[in-house]
Amino acid sequence: MLTKESRTARTTALTRLAVATREKIDPAVYVLYVEDTSSYPTDVVVTACRRLETRVTWFPKVAELLDECRIVAARQQEDREAVARLKLRPPPLPADRWAVFQQQFQAIIQQKVMK
Numbered sequence: 001m002l003t004k005e006s007r008t009a010r011t012t013a014l015t016r017l018a019v020a021t022r023e024k025i026d027p028a029v030y031v032l033y034v035e036d037t038s039s040y041p042t043d044v045v046v047t048a049c050r051r052l053e054t055r056v057t058w059f060p061k062v063a064e065l066l067d068e069c070r071i072v073a074a075r076q077q078e079d080r081e082a083v084a085r086l087k088l089r090p091p092p093l094p095a096d097r098w099a100v101f102q103q104q105f106q107a108i109i110q111q112k113v114m115k
Helices: 004-020 027-036 042-055 062-085 095-114
Strands: none
Touching (some): 004 027, 004 042, 042 062
16 A cells, blocks of 8 residues: 555656656546556656656657556566675774774773773
8 A cells, every 4th residue: 555655756756757758647647657656666656757858759658658667677686686796894093093093992992901
């Protein structure tokens, strides 16, 4: 079940797409498009609409929008997997900051031992 915010975001994205293609869309069509795209997260649908805005000169059919949603969802999954594969380490501290860090760390350890 879609939330009110999700429906609003999807309708807004579809309205932007209608304006970009200079088409007048019946409100009942919006309901159909929102229902048909409910299997995808809202950010996927909004991104798909934004991508179509720049490429098409007509308002897309539901199948075209769903194809674009599939592409966007696949790309987002690839991006998540690529980020997960990255094991970034923090940059090394400069020598002077490293020495200060070691002194502070030793002081904390000594306080714990004294207690």
